[in-house]
Amino acid sequence: MAGGAELEGAATFQRTIREAARDVADTTVEAHAAGALMATEGRKDSPRRTGFLASTHGYGVSGPLIEVTATAPYATIVHSQNPWLERAVEDEDDHVADLYLAGLDRALARVKGNR
Numbered sequence: 001m002a003g004g005a006e007l008e009g010a011a012t013f014q015r016t017i018r019e020a021a022r023d024v025a026d027t028t029v030e031a032h033a034a035g036a037l038m039a040t041e042g043r044k045d046s047p048r049r050t051g052f053l054a055s056t057h058g059y060g061v062s063g064p065l066i067e068v069t070a071t072a073p074y075a076t077i078v079h080s081q082n083p084w085l086e087r088a089v090e091d092e093d094d095h096v097a098d099l100y101l102a103g104l105d106r107a108l109a110r111v112k113g114n115r
Contacts, residue, residue: 013113023107027064030103034096035059035066042068042088047078057085 036059043057056071068085069075079085 009113020107031061045084
């Protein structure tokens, strides 16, 4: 290239960095893994008499938001006295961060170019 330098692997790098950016922007997989983790921990920590309350735990994902729920008709009343779901979410924040960081690492590991 006259009067300039050509970076070997530049096209590959540009293509794979764009792909990585798309992967990082889409956190659906990580959000579902985080929701499942928090719902499972909430289920383990829920107050038990019959086990019905624990059986109603679940989660939903909407974009970057995760909602962990217990759908038993009395869940809100019990939770106001014993906020087990709130504790489960707070207790798992490090594990949730690890899930998102692992997704970021996977996306960046696919970036190719002249290394």
